[in-house]
Amino acid sequence: MTWTLAFQLLVNGLVAGGLLGLVALGLALIFGVMRIVNFAHGEFVTLGAYLTWIIASPLGLSPLIGVPAAFVFGAAVGWAVHTSIISRVTSRPSLDVLMVTYALSVIGLGLFSLGFGGDFRSYSSGPSGELRLLGISIGLRSLTVLVICVALATIMVTLLRSARIGLALRALAQNRDAAASSGIDTKWAEHVAFSVAVGLAAVAGALVSLIGTTTPSVGQNLLLDGFVVVVVGGLSSIPGALLAAFMIGLMQSVCGYFLDDAWAKIVTYALLYVVLVLRPQGLFGQKVEA
Amino acid sequence: MGGMSRRALLGAAAFTAATTRIRFARAEDPIKLGASLSLTGRFSDSAKYAQEGYQLWEEQTNAGGGINGRPVSLSIQDDTSSPDTGRVLVQRLIDRDGVIAILGPYSSPITDAAAVVVERAEIPMLGTIASDSSIWTRRKLHWSFQAFPSSDYDHRGFLEIIKAKGGVKKLGIVFEQSPFSIASKDFAEKMARDMGLTVESYGYTPGAQDFRSIIERIVSFEAEAVTMGGYYEPSIALTRQMMERGFNPLAYHFILSADGVTKDALGANVEGIFGRSAWEATLERADSKAFVAAYQAKFNRLPAYHSAAAYSAGQVIAAAIKAKGVDRTAIRGYIASNEVETVLGTFKVNETGQQTGYKYVATQWQKGVSRVVDAKSAEWPKPKWS
Numbered sequence: 001m002t003w004t005l006a007f008q009l010l011v012n013g014l015v016a017g018g019l020l021g022l023v024a025l026g027l028a029l030i031f032g033v034m035r036i037v038n039f040a041h042g043e044f045v046t047l048g049a050y051l052t053w054i055i056a057s058p059l060g061l062s063p064l065i066g067v068p069a070a071f072v073f074g075a076a077v078g079w080a081v082h083t084s085i086i087s088r089v090t091s092r093p094s095l096d097v098l099m100v101t102y103a104l105s106v107i108g109l110g111l112f113s114l115g116f117g118g119d120f121r122s123y124s125s126g127p128s129g130e131l132r133l134l135g136i137s138i139g140l141r142s143l144t145v146l147v148i149c150v151a152l153a154t155i156m157v158t159l160l161r162s163a164r165i166g167l168a169l170r171a172l173a174q175n176r177d178a179a180a181s182s183g184i185d186t187k188w189a190e191h192v193a194f195s196v197a198v199g200l201a202a203v204a205g206a207l208v209s210l211i212g213t214t215t216p217s218v219g220q221n222l223l224l225d226g227f228v229v230v231v232v233g234g235l236s237s238i239p240g241a242l243l244a245a246f247m248i249g250l251m252q253s254v255c256g257y258f259l260d261d262a263w264a265k266i267v268t269y270a271l272l273y274v275v276l277v278l279r280p281q282g283l284f285g286q287k288v289e290a
Numbered sequence: 291m292g293g294m295s296r297r298a299l300l301g302a303a304a305f306t307a308a309t310t311r312i313r314f315a316r317a318e319d320p321i322k323l324g325a326s327l328s329l330t331g332r333f334s335d336s337a338k339y340a341q342e343g344y345q346l347w348e349e350q351t352n353a354g355g356g357i358n359g360r361p362v363s364l365s366i367q368d369d370t371s372s373p374d375t376g377r378v379l380v381q382r383l384i385d386r387d388g389v390i391a392i393l394g395p396y397s398s399p400i401t402d403a404a405a406v407v408v409e410r411a412e413i414p415m416l417g418t419i420a421s422d423s424s425i426w427t428r429r430k431l432h433w434s435f436q437a438f439p440s441s442d443y444d445h446r447g448f449l450e451i452i453k454a455k456g457g458v459k460k461l462g463i464v465f466e467q468s469p470f471s472i473a474s475k476d477f478a479e480k481m482a483r484d485m486g487l488t489v490e491s492y493g494y495t496p497g498a499q500d501f502r503s504i505i506e507r508i509v510s511f512e513a514e515a516v517t518m519g520g521y522y523e524p525s526i527a528l529t530r531q532m533m534e535r536g537f538n539p540l541a542y543h544f545i546l547s548a549d550g551v552t553k554d555a556l557g558a559n560v561e562g563i564f565g566r567s568a569w570e571a572t573l574e575r576a577d578s579k580a581f582v583a584a585y586q587a588k589f590n591r592l593p594a595y596h597s598a599a600a601y602s603a604g605q606v607i608a609a610a611i612k613a614k615g616v617d618r619t620a621i622r623g624y625i626a627s628n629e630v631e632t633v634l635g636t637f638k639v640n641e642t643g644q645q646t647g648y649k650y651v652a653t654q655w656q657k658g659v660s661r662v663v664d665a666k667s668a669e670w671p672k673p674k675w676s
Contacts, residue, residue: 005506005510008506009506010502011501012502012506015502016500017504019587024633030563075362113330117330117334118553119334119335119338120335120522120523120526121527122530122554122555123557124555124557124559128533128676129676130534130535130536132536137535137536139531139534139535139536140534141532168335211526211530211534212499212500212530213499213523213527213530213555215332215523221499223498250505252500253502254505256502256503256504257506257507260492260493260494260495260503260504261494261495261498261500261503261504262467262493262495262501265495271555
């Protein structure tokens with residue numbers, strides 16, 4: 001393997017990992033703060049993809065506008081969904097909550113199919129061309145995706161570390177009762193967490209539409225890999241989810257080159273199994289003593 | 291008359307009216323046909339053209355007085371692009387709706403699934419858009435017939451043009467891990483190697499959208515020509531990712547590129563891309579032109595070859611019913627042993643039910659239009675992607 005090939009595979013892996021990271025970030029946030037496994041997360045990715053397609057194709061605007069638009073719209077939808085549905089069931093047994101998110105997923109998929117049909121949606125506008133550096137080529141669309149993913153991830157980690165809301169969310173994730181008794185408005189914090197997570201998912205969808213095609217199931221395709229990333233990284237660990245996402249993206253890129261994409265999936269899920277057996281808290285999560 | 295009582299007269303009149311009503315009811319009973327089609331799901335972008343072809347055929351047939359004086363009633367059900375759903379729907383069409391024949395689904399996997407049902411139920415079926423010939427070689431089928439050119443020849447037109455033009459030493463073949471695509475890849479590999487080309491093939495799992503690793507392998511291999519034998523959505527994804535990567539082959543072919551939506555998806559970069567088609571709207575045959583005119587009048591756009599294939603399947607079934615009536619065994623026998631002239635060409639099957647009459651043509655996008663080409667008229671090399 002030449003150095004240029006190695007770097008090329010690295011770049012490809014980082015792009016794939018970046019998208020996975022955005023999806024996993026939202027999943028980790030929701031699980032960390034609310035202890036909810038959100039099966040509807042894929043549909044929020046699809047929401048962002050279709051919104052961006054509408055902006056780029058029928059409206060004829062730059063698809064890059066879809067990125068902030070997807071975040072804002074996604075966050076608004078997330079707020080509405082959490083307020084009207086999720087928050088009403090969080091006190092129920094976890095299986096009930098799981099079924100509610102699954103039902104939301106099925107409803108979302110149905111609505112997208114009805115609204116947009118099964119045809120794939122694609123647009124040719126957006127960044128075009130490639131950047132060549134030291135023999136490595138990176139398409140400008142892929143570069144855009146990578147830059148946005150890294151920027152958002154950095155912003156999220158910084159906010160969680162130092163902003164007031166970030167501290168509130170971390171407190172909630174560590175101990176809900178203690179957070180409440182120290183004056184944190186837990187309901188509001190949960191609304192914010194869910195909204196931000198959905199906004200991030202929608203941005204992932206916007207970016208997916210930029211480098212691929214959009215169908216009603218585009219989000220679901222990312223969701224399963226997103227779950228793997230979250231488990232491997234550590235269920236409540238945001239930095240863990242991001243690191244795991246890039247790691248898995250790189251692994252899939254290398255496996256895809258030397259073997260094929262079927263093996264890339266097999267290796268990914270074998271890694272999941274190994275982690276669950278040897279380090280169930282995830283590579284970067286904290287062990288919880290019984 | 292003077293000897294008949296009034297009661298007898300009234301009775302005779304009533305009897306005549308009743309039997310006349312019964313005769314009219316039989317003549318008006320529609321001939322029931324069924325189709326399971328991918329109206330939603332991953333095949334729907336192409337299957338909708340097939341739906342329109344079926345609808346046009348049904349409308350024209352009934353406008354012309356039906357078949358043997360009886361109208362046709364074609365029930366089209368949505369299999370959501372799933373073979374399992376297709377199987378259930380075909381069973382339901384046979385058991386619940388009492389259809390006498392099945393007009394085929396979109397795609398080889400769903401046709402394969404439907405074939406299990408029709409063989410058991412002994413109902414004739416035309417594999418309208420089933421290019422995978424292995425469906426007919428893997429097992430003995432008596433009631434299912436291939437009504438589409440075989441996928442074995444998917445890449446043949448492109449390879450013939452490469453041979454004539456020269457300048458290509460290495461060929462990359464991208465294929466889906468599905469029977470039809472594997473069959474066409476196997477044929478293409480052999481043909482290309484016989485031509486003296488060095489060949490590498492790259493398989494991907496159905497539903498894949500990320501081809502970056504495959505593209506790196508193609509780049510490492512330094513292929514001058516690339517041919518893609520998968521469905522539409524992954525073909526577009528592969529094409530766009532090759533553009534992203536800055537990889538510009540001398541010649542590029544994907545089997546479904548002739549579809550009109552290719553231009554919507556790729557814009558000006560569609561120029562020079564080769565495809566293959568079972569039929570094109572630009573063909574000069576009189577029956578083809580009449581079909582195009584009728585299709586445009588009804589749907590306000592040009593038909594794709596899926597539309598022509600579906601319409602042709604209707605023509606074959608109509609010919610069989612016209613000749614043999616509605617007896618299923620007789621219809622089956624007719625299809626198995628007769629040639630039928632259709633919009634797609636000459637329908638003819640061999641003893642295993644595989645299509646031997648229909649052929650593919652090579653196409654290429656030239657100046658924004660998908661045209662039927664040969665080695666002489668093909669644009670070469672492909673313009674560089676921007």
